[in-house]
Amino acid sequence: MTLSATKTKTIAGPKAVTTIKYPGTEIANKDQMHALIKHGMPIRIADKLKSLLSLGDSSLAEILGITSKTLQRKRKARTTLTPVESDRLYRVQAIFALAIKVLGTPQDAKEWLSTPQIDIGDRVPLEFLTTSAGASLVEEVLNRMEYGVLA
Numbered sequence: 256m257t258l259s260a261t262k263t264k265t266i267a268g269p270k271a272v273t274t275i276k277y278p279g280t281e282i283a284n285k286d287q288m289h290a291l292i293k294h295g296m297p298i299r300i301a302d303k304l305k306s307l308l309s310l311g312d313s314s315l316a317e318i319l320g321i322t323s324k325t326l327q328r329k330r331k332a333r334t335t336l337t338p339v340e341s342d343r344l345y346r347v348q349a350i351f352a353l354a355i356k357v358l359g360t361p362q363d364a365k366e367w368l369s370t371p372q373i374d375i376g377d378r379v380p381l382e383f384l385t386t387s388a389g390a391s392l393v394e395e396v397l398n399r400m401e402y403g404v405l406a
Contacts (some may be wrong), residue, residue: 292342295335302330306363308351308381318385319343346390350380351379353394357401372396 295346305315316326328334336344354364371377376397383389396402 257279286369288345292339292345293338295337296341296344298329300325300334300337301340304344304348304351305362308347308368310381314381318347318381320385343385346387347384350384350390350397353397357397368393374399 301315301319304310305312310318312326314325319336319344320324321329321340327394328366335341351361353370354367355361358364358367368380371379375383375392379395380393383393
């Protein structure tokens with residue numbers, strides 16, 4: 256999966272070097288992403304996504320499935336996320352990248368993800384990204400938008 260890119264950072268993981276590009280992530284292949292997720296993404300990647308989506312700590316923590324205090328501790332210690340937390344972060348990055356692809360700009364994608372949408376019962380798409388089922392629903396809506404299919 257290719258996500259949008261502007262700035263490159265190299266992250267060393269077990270048996271792989273993975274290139275992270277912002278505002279989303281561009282990985283050469285899914286095997287490298289899998290290795291990075293299993294190793295644990297650096298907390299700075301979560302903080303970059305927080306900045307890109309204008310999220311508060313409580314929203315980012317909810318997406319990662321941790322408390323705000325745990326997020327603060329991880330940030331202070333500069334630790335990596337667990338594989339589960341990394342997978343949750345990847346899910347949000349992937350949806351953000353799809354939204355950029357469909358809507359054209361990171362700003363439009365951020366606004367769409369933060370605004371109630373009729374296709375999901377006038378609820379905010381970001382709220383759905385805390386589960387795989389919710390992310391799948393948001394992905395379906397974005398795919399319908401990309402191909403011009405009405406709900």
